[in-house]
Amino acid sequence: MASSQAILIEYASGQCAAIAFAHMEEVLDAPALIHVPLAPSHCDTLVEWHGDWIPMFDLGIWCGSQEQNAKRFCVVVSYRQNRDTPRLYGSLRSVSFPRIVEIDDSAAAPLPDPRWNGFARACFRDGDQVVPVPDLPALFETPDRQAAPVAGGDISIESLEENLA
Amino acid sequence: MTYPLRPETTPGYVAARLDDTTLLIDLLAVPNIMNDADTVQHNGRKVLRRNGRDLEPVPLAGSMQSFANGRRTQIMVVADKTGEFALSCDDIRVLPAAKLNVQPLPRCMGGPESLFVGMAMIDETIAFLCNAEELGTITRHLWEQEHGKLTSNPD
Numbered sequence: 415m416a417s418s419q420a421i422l423i424e425y426a427s428g429q430c431a432a433i434a435f436a437h438m439e440e441v442l443d444a445p446a447l448i449h450v451p452l453a454p455s456h457c458d459t460l461v462e463w464h465g466d467w468i469p470m471f472d473l474g475i476w477c478g479s480q481e482q483n484a485k486r487f488c489v490v491v492s493y494r495q496n497r498d499t500p501r502l503y504g505s506l507r508s509v510s511f512p513r514i515v516e517i518d519d520s521a522a523a524p525l526p527d528p529r530w531n532g533f534a535r536a537c538f539r540d541g542d543q544v545v546p547v548p549d550l551p552a553l554f555e556t557p558d559r560q561a562a563p564v565a566g567g568d569i570s571i572e573s574l575e576e577n578l579a
Numbered sequence: 580m581t582y583p584l585r586p587e588t589t590p591g592y593v594a595a596r597l598d599d600t601t602l603l604i605d606l607l608a609v610p611n612i613m614n615d616a617d618t619v620q621h622n623g624r625k626v627l628r629r630n631g632r633d634l635e636p637v638p639l640a641g642s643m644q645s646f647a648n649g650r651r652t653q654i655m656v657v658a659d660k661t662g663e664f665a666l667s668c669d670d671i672r673v674l675p676a677a678k679l680n681v682q683p684l685p686r687c688m689g690g691p692e693s694l695f696v697g698m699a700m701i702d703e704t705i706a707f708l709c710n711a712e713e714l715g716t717i718t719r720h721l722w723e724q725e726h727g728k729l730t731s732n733p734d
Contacts (some may be wrong), residue, residue, distance in 0.1 A: 448705055450695065451600055451643040453688040460685075460698075460705065467698070467705060469685035504685070558690030 417518040423489050424509045425473035432545045439490040454558035461505050472507045485509050493550035504554040589676050594706050595655050596670040598641030601706040608711035611656040636667040637718050659715035
């Protein structure tokens, strides 16, 4: 059975999302931040990274978490909208330092919340946690007005290996 | 939302600092930059006299959701489809478009409440590009919630 490595990002206490190893660029500890007035609360901060300012997405707020924990880590991620388009960068806020897990297709699980429909490429179980794999282009390239939760079924998960590639 | 992000569409930008936030506005939407000394007292309010109208400078806070308390001495007059409005600012600079590299704001930062469409570095500061119409809408709405109609009527 195929297995893959994923990086777990704890976006709220005890709640994680995973990204493929290849999508992680860097983990920043307490980076310089700039608040963007009137931006959606889950994405109202720019992070300085190698002289550029990239958006910081707070999955905890996006998922409705009310906790006020300091999220000192910031995981810089890269993605492409298509194979032929340039690499783009964003970042995900994390409560703790990211950790690596090994998973295989037998861990595939339904999404924990309909909010993730259209914003996740896969989902798996890690111990007693259900861990979505965010679709980074959808997350970073969708204005908030289009990011309303979608009621309905779960995404089809053919292969975790494929979606963590 | 469309807005000129290419330097060739505008000769320059006005960078206006409100607290910790620097706004960037198309120079063509700013008919004048004035200061506190240009104001007069009228009906107990401090106003600018422009083209036979009184224009009341609004001390919009950097959060864009309230008003600043501190004293500001510079005033930017902005024209939109409704007319003109004035913002009191901490600092105002006029910069040629060719000197600025204006980038679109990340798409995930857009939303129903969003005001900004782009951003540019000015020295060590990020300035946020907005258009006059939306800035005018927010300014009038906030002011009228707290103080009644914004003074910009003919005498």
